[in-house]
Ligand SMILES: Cc1cc2nc3c(=O)[nH]c(=O)nc-3n(C[C@H](O)[C@H](O)[C@H](O)COP(=O)(O)OP(=O)(O)OC[C@H]3O[C@@H](n4cnc5c(N)ncnc54)[C@H](O)[C@@H]3O)c2cc1C
């Protein structure tokens with residue numbers, strides 16, 4: 001849990017390992033970190049979908065989802081795309097360096113409510129980061145859920161995050177469907193945008209929940225297509241990534257309609273968001 005006496009106080013974490021998931025100007029780097037003060041684990045708990053403010057001392061902090069599941073014990077993972085001031089400074093850090101973590105922040109996916117259901121995750125690019133803990137949570141509680149369908153796309157083969165894990169997803173009751181935007185050599189999976197891959201897979205809405213995260217335009221068309229497949233707004237969940245400052249409902253920076261993404265979210269059902277036009281702007 002965040003330090004209730006001072007929610008602005010970050011924990012110092014040491015980077016145990018760091019690697020690039022994707023190349024390029026907007027590279028994504030994953031950091032596997034552990035608390036310098038081991039006692040923090042006695043009170044820390046997080047659930048899939050929750051986030052944390054991650055920072056570099058002297059530079060600043062930004063919000064990132066915790067991309068490891070609680071079952072991955074003894075460390076946290078963050079997968080960070082290089083965008084600007086804070087993320088460039090974080091990308092300079094390597095194993096052995098320290099960074100700060102303030103959190104966990106926000107709500108989480110209602111995974112207990114979803115027990116017994118078929119789960120479909122639909123991700124694009126870095127949007128797979130909040131879906132990875134959902135997938136790993138279900139994989140470590142396999143008897144509590146029905147089928148798991150992982151639908152994930154990126155611009156190119158190299159732009160997929162968590163490539164090493166795709167093979168593990170194809171277990172009994174779990175299927176992994178991948179896409180890239182344009183044809184490449186030695187690509188045997190779907191070619192096209194994620195909303196089209198969704199229609200190709202065409203998951204049934206029967207006893208199902210769909211969770212989607214990615215660029216806003218992708219989310220918009222994924223939700224339209226889920227509705228065409230018969231999913232009701234209450235069966236569709238997403239996470240929003242509005243720009244944030246305080247992360248604790250004080251500064252008013254992150255509002256979408258009457259909702260604060262940091263306090264009321266970042267996880268929302270489409271039933272909550274469908275009448276708020278700014279949510280998918
Ligand atoms: C709840 C939540 C979860 C997030 N999870 C992740 C994650 O797991 N991995 C990840 O890489 N990023 C994630 N983000 C986005 C991340 O917080 C921003 O990329 C980061 O704050 C950029 O900081 P910066 O100082 O490097 O960029 P800045 O210097 O502040 O900005 C650089 C550029 O990025 C744009 N930008 C900054 N923040 C956002 C944003 N939130 N949405 C769209 N454009 C933005 C700016 O407009 C500007 O063009 C998340 C954001 C939220 C709110």
Ligand code: FES
Pocket residue numbers: 243244245246247248249250251252253254255260261262263
């Ligand atoms: S980030 Fe300050 S109110 Fe949400």
